[in-house]
Amino acid sequence: MELWTLGELAERVETALADYPGQVNGRVRAVPDRRAIRWYTTIGLVDRPAEMRGRTALYSRRHLLQLVAIKRRQAQGHTLAQIQAELAGATDESLQPIAALIADPPRPTAETPQPTAETLQPSRSRFWTDRPMPTPDPAGTAEFVTAIRLADGVTVVLDRAADTTTPDPARLAAAAAPLLAELARQRLLPRPSGDET
Template sequence: MQWTIAELASEAAAAVERLGIEAPNGKVGEVPDVRMLRYYGSLGLLDRPADVRGRTAYYERRHLLQVIAVKRLQADGETLAQAQRRLLGRTDAELETIARLDEVKQRKRFWAQAPDLHSAPVSAPAPAEMSVGVHLAPGCTVLFTPERTLDAADLAAIRAAGRELLHTLERRGIVAAERNTP
C-alpha cells in the first residue's frame, strides 16, 4: 500500500492513537502531521519517498513503521537525536520491534463504562453529605460525594486517572488545550 504524505500522517496519527502512545512531558507533539513528517524527513528519521509521480511523493509501510518507532522512543523519553541514532539503518523487522505494534496500551477508561447498577447505592446522598470537587485543569473539575475523607494519595490518584479524560476533552475541543497537567 502507498500513501501520500497527508495520508501517511493520517495513518500514523491513527496508529499512535490506537497504540496509546503519549508524550511523557507534553513538550513533544503526540499526533503526527504533515509538517512533523517533513521535519522527520529533513532529520533523516523518515526515508525518502518510495515513489514520486509528477509532484506527488508516495510512502510505504516502512515509513509508517519509522514514524511509530520515533513516537515510541519519544514516549520512552528519548530525544529526536537519540531516536535518530537508534533507528539509523534498521530493517523493517527491527523497526516493528521498536514500534511495538502488538503492545496496545490498556488505559483505564472509567467514564466510558456503564456503571454496575446492582452495586450502586439505591438512595440519594443525605443533604448533610458534602460533595467534593477535584480540580483537574482550568474549566474541568470532577464533582462527587466521597464515602470517606480524601487524603493526598487519593487526590493524586484521581488527578492521574483524569489525565486521559482531559486528553479526550482537549482532542474533541471541549476544553482548552492549554492547561497545567495535574
C-alpha cells in the same frame, strides 16, 4: 507494495497510535502531522518518499514503521537525538518490535470514529500540565546528533556532543564516493523506484 500520500500516511500513523500516551514532557504533538513528517524526513529520521508521481510524494509501510517507532520511543522519554542514533539505518524487522504494529493496520475510513478529547485517556486531556520526567544525562551535557543523507538508504550520523562545527555535506559526499560505489557494487543500496527486477 502499497503506497500512500502524505495525508494518508499521517492518517495511518494516527490510527496506529490510538493507544499512544504522548511524550513524557508533553512538548511535542502526540501524533506527527504532515509538517512534522516532512521535518523528520529533512533531518534524516525518516526515509525520503518511496516514490514520486509528479509532485506527489508516496510513502510505504516502512515510513509508517519509522514514524510509529519514533513516537513510541518519545513516549519512553527518549530525545530525538537518541532516537536518531538508535534508528539510523534500522531494518523493517528491527523497527517492527519498537513500533508494535499489527501485521496490517486498519485503514482509516469515514465510518471509523476519530478519537476525541472525551475518548482519549483522561491524563492526556491536560498533558501540558504534567511535570516532565528527567532525561538521564550522565555526562551532564546535551546530546546532539547530525545526520547527512549521502544517498537513498545511506545516512551518516555524527555524534555532535562536543563539536559545534557545521559539516560540509558536499565534501562528505565526495569523500564517501568510494563507500557508495562499493555499496552499489554489492547491491546494498536500495533500487530506484520502479526497478523491481
